[in-house]
Amino acid sequence: MLQKRLIICLDVRDGRTTKGVKFQGNVDIGDPVAMAAEYYAQGVDELVFYDITASAEKRGIMIETVKAVARTVFIPFCVGGGIRSLADMNAVMLAGADKISVNSAAVRQPDIISDGACHYGSQCIVLGMDVKSDPAMPSGYGVVIDGGRVNTGLDMLAWAREAVDRGAGEIVLNSIDADGTQNGYELRATRLLGDAVSVPVVASGGAGVPEHIPQVFQKGRAEAALVASMVHSGRYTVADIKEAMAKAGIGVRGC
C-alpha cells in the first residue's frame, strides 16, 4: 500500500531560498542545495522548488540550482515557477528534475499540460492550483492566478477535471485562504478535490504544527502534504511530522 508523502517546498529567488527561512544549525539557509541535502538527510519524501525570480535574465540561475540538487539528493523533486513553454520544461527536465509544475501559465494556455504530458508522461506533469473560497462557484471554490491577485472565473473542480483530461498526473491544491495562517489545511476543498479526480492530490497551505499533516490525510483526501515555513523556521523537523503521522495510524515511510 502506498504511503502518504511529506513534501517540503522551497521558494527560490535568484538562486537563493527566501520566505520565512530561519533554519537552525550549520546549514546555509540561503542555499537551496544545502537545504535540500539537510531535508534529504532528515528523511523527507519529496521536494518542490518554486522559482520566484522576477527577471528573465536571471532565470538561468535556477537551472544551475536544479542541476546541483539533482547531484545531491536521491529522492524525487519537482520544479515550478515561470514555466511557460515546452522548451522551459525541457530545460528543467534535462537538468534532472523529476516533475514540472505549471500554474498560471496552464490557465492562460492549457495546451502546455497536454504538450508536457505527451512528451514526458502524466507522472511528470503537476498542476499547481491556487483556490479561494467563492460562493458563486458550483464547488464553492474559484481558481486564482498570479499569486492570488487575479480571479480566473474558473471553478476549482471544473478546472481540475480539465487538467486531468489533458494529462496532469498530480494536482497541488493551494488554498489562498489558509496559506500563511498556520491554522491547518483547507480540509473541505481538499476532500472535494480528492473525491473528484482520479490523480493524486497534494494539500498545500496552512500547515503550522505536525498534527495538521495527519489531519489532512484523515479529514481531507490527500495523497501528500506540502509544508514550508514550519520546517524552514526550525520549529519542527521531518521526524516530528512523521511521528505525528505514525501516531495517527497513517502509513509513512520510515526506513
Next chain:
Amino acid sequence: MIAVVDYGAGNLTSVVNALKHLGARFRISAEAAELMAANKVIIPGVGEARQAMEFLASKSLIEPLKEFAAAGKPLLGICLGCHLLMEHSEERDTALLGLIPGRVRLFPNGEAFKVPQIGWNPVRHSGAGLFKGVPQNCSFYFANSYYIPPADSENNYPWAAGISEHSVPFAAAVNQGRIWGAQFHPEKSGKDGLRLLRNFIELED
C-alpha cells in the same frame, strides 16, 4: 564498464547522477557495438512503451539487447525499462523484448486507488541478489500507471523478485538469471535505492 541505454528516457539524468555518486564506470550510448562491448547494461525508463520500442528498433538495438541477455551478462531495467524486459504491454498493445515471460497491464482505476501510482510503497523481497542488505518491507519510489502481475490465479511467477500492492498485487522487481528489473526508481529511492544500484554495480561481470 556499464552501458546506459540512451533512448530519450526522462530519468536518464537521474540514473547518471546516481551512478556518478556511487563511483561507477559507465558510458551513455545508443550504439549496438558499445552496448555489446559493455559488461553490464542499464535500461532507464520514463516514457511510453511503444515509443521506447520504436526507438530501440530504429537504432537496431533489439537483437543486440536480446543477445546481451542471452550471453548471461547483467542487465537492469528501471521502471519503463523493466516493462521492456517483458513480453507484451497493454500500453498501446506493444510487443516488448520478451526476455522474461510476463505481461504489462494498466492498473484498475478504483475509488480508493489513484492512477498513476505516485509515491513510496513497501516491497517484500527475497533479500538476495540486488536486494542484498536492503531491509525487508522497505519503501521505494514508484511512478507508474502500468504494472506487471506477479502471479496467475494459481501461482506466483518465479521471476517476481519483489512484490507490492496498489489495489492489486504487482511485481515491484523481476529477476531471471542475471536479468533484473525494478518497477520503482532506485535512483530516486534514497539510501535503499542507492544500495540496490550499488549491488548491481558490484555484481560479478
